[in-house]
Amino acid sequence: MRIRPLAALSAAALSALVLAGCSGSGEPDATPSPTSTSDSACLLDAQPGADSDAVEITGSGADLAATVPDSLAFEDVQRTVTTEGSGDDLAAGALVSGFYSVYDGSSGELLQDSSDTSPDDSGEVPILLDPQSYSLFVATLECAPLGSTIAMTIPGSAFGEGGSPVVVVAETTELIPTTAGGEEQEPVDGLPTVEFSEEGAPTISIPDSEPPTEVQLEQLKTGDGPVVEPGDTVFVQYTGAKWSDGSVFDSSWERGQPAAFATTGVVEGFQQALEGQAVGSQVLVVIPPAFGYGEGEINDADLTGETLVFVVDILGVQRAAAAQ
Template identity: 80%
Template sequence: MRIRPLVALSIAALSAVVLAGCSGSGEPDADPTPSATPSSACVLDAQPGADSDAIQVTGSGADLTATVPTSLAYEDIQRTIVTEGSGDDLATGDLVSGFYSIYDGSTGELLQDSSETSPDESGAVPILLDEQNYSLFVAALECAPLGSTVAMTIPGSAFGEGASPVVVVAQTADLLPTTSGGADQSPVDGMPTVELDDDGAPTVTIPDADPPTEVQIADLKTGDGPVVQSGDTVFVQYTGVKWSDGSVFDSSWDRGQPSAFSTTGVVEGFQQALEGQTVGSQVLVVIPPAFGYGEGEINDTDLKGETLVFVIDILGVQRAAAQQ
């Protein structure tokens, strides 16, 4: 899949290119913090320029497309807001629905668009403004009003020596909920109990019993969205606790934003809890060590030997792009 290395480009690498363009030399400053008309709410705050202004954007939604001239300079990162939406400015951590197309800047060839990974005929996909894993979309969409269409140009130097420049065209549509909105289901006897606070964050209580030896899954809420398939990227909120003492060891709620990962990139028990579920569902899963991080002596530094309990809100899904 070609898109993953692009969207995962580090914020530091993008910042370095921004700074190189601002300083007028080929060497960025030591401090990788953008200095071109910075905004405290923006990570990069990329500015428009001749390159990004030259991208000809047509259509909207699933018909969003662009014509990329092959004579652009690509000296720095540039972003032009082609049409400004009427919503609030987006910020890191936001989860939105939208559309995108990514082009090879040298040839104008379309590398991928959102219709390839959309779970339905709308062509829309969830887009998470995550600095660590989806920094390309942070650079393109941050500090632009919801509903905007943007064109961004990135020099090949941001991707490594000899890499081609890239053009991103994206349009946002709606903010997506950060909690599941499915229909409540009855609790399952013998499973941990879950209480939600006013924001939807779960508190898990472990039963006074021995942990199970097989994966146990219960639906707390059932959504009516697309079904999660193997290999999909799933956008979730989750909390994980240890059966042994009930302590939280990982939580997207503590980080203040949803997370996203492929169903095939997590431990087996977590994968079982995701695949076959519908967007909008909330799932409770108990994962014995054999389906988690393996058997071993329980200690404070890893999860070997631990039976794990997760509460997972499934917020959105992207299909895996075809290998090319």
Template identity: 70%
Template sequence: MRIRPLVALSAVAVTALLLAGCSSSGDPEASPTPSSTDSECLLDAQPGADSDAITVAGEAPELDATVPADLGFEDIQRTIVSEGDGDELHVGDLVSGAYEFYDGASGKRLETSVDTSADESGLVPILLDASAYSVFVAALECAPLGSTAAITIPGSAFGEGGSSVALVAQGVEKLPTQATGEDVAPTDGMPTVTLAEDGAPTIELPGGDAPTKTEVAQLKKGDGAVVKEGDTVFVQYTGVKWSDGTVFDSSWERGAPTAFPTTGVVAGFKQALEGQAVGSQVIAVIPPADGYGEGEINEDDLVGETLVFVVDILGTQRAVTQ
């Protein structure tokens, strides 16, 4: 059973959690009443008999949880097993931490972050992303950094055919949201990059024709774990079109890092990521053949466009092995 594709809860489950978190009354007929934390807590999963039954004997990176095999899994529940002393975590935060997934039927451990960590720490990046990693939002949001949470999730929360799981997770420390590596001298002929105070890049294109092969250069050289093929990479990025210099996508504009496997992006972007160390910032110029394909340029898609990306590599996690 693979867990990584299941870290996003279904829209139905997220909606149910939102409604439950907004209600301050035990009366099921009562209208939801916003609380003082509604603007900060997105899912706000509550404790119950299932999540309370999970015990945790260890600390990150090895949490060593015990999940009973007879849990009911009637709804999503969260119990804070131990409370940390850091700042509260919220959607958009990126932290290092540890997690363990357990099969809901048997209580058997399915996956642990120790097995997917990219370095000797045994920790992995954890992104509180409501669209792609809502399980971790449900587990860690609105709890102090350093807290350990136990959460139980019925299979229905993942959509049709989903299996019930339990998750134990702990955030350890916040990770930088911009590249921290040493500056590297600019490469001749590449676009010029200027960074704002928060790290957001502005890209100025050089004159002349676009290159016909993908070109990648470092702007900052990190010293963290090296990204391997199939890793899930945690990044900030901005992409512009060579044809007119306009930004077509940017995590900076959305206000939070993002994550994806290197095998899930266009060939030129994959080439820019793999082999780079965490903490690095790279610039990649990607012709259509390594991007979205050849064709006539139009404003509705990226076909025929040469693309320029500036990418800050914030973390990486190894793929799950079977």
């Protein structure tokens, strides 16, 4: 059994976790390990208990591992911070680097760890605390200080009927900057121009000319990190605007957090803008309809017929996990 990359849960599963965490009846250990303080901004803020305290964590970094006892009750969601970091408490929407391992709670079998998807030999990966896509990491890491090592036990009921219990161990290391840090490049004549706010959010200006009929790429910054390969999951900040009127139709900046998606899960022109780029790069891409949402009459209902312009900051990457 393998879970899909990044140990993703649905938003519904997170809701189940929240309900389980709020209504759990497990008795916490009399002298629990450190845990985050309760905060109304936390979506779950699970507390330590006998199950999470019993998970034995060994090693750190790429050697992070755990032994899962076969006596865990899995009556509720529990979380023990075994080593408390010195950084600020993490909140939903944060993008951090770190290490993780996920185990089948019934058998103790390792289902996936960060070395499966790390882009290099370090075993370290970007981790996005996105409640909509990666809620397992939100539940595990939110409201705990950066640099902490955490054990979390989750009953199978949190995953729906027939679900299996899961044990997660994770260690966070540092915040990942939410703007690309590569070397700035000279602009290309004839393409849209970009201005940036102090935070790094782009404003795109469309030239007074006909849009191109082929995908046009411009590197605004060139990074020196791992190169994005086909099928990888990329962690990005982006803004998308229409060539027809310059209006913004989508922006991670406006949502207040980075986004993550597989390169094979986006339109062809966007895929071309990502694959082959190094982490730390910032790319401007112009995508004609044939490489976007298709030809047709431009309308307000969708992006059919629109030439699209994106500015993308490539912040991190995970390799696709091997099928097993």
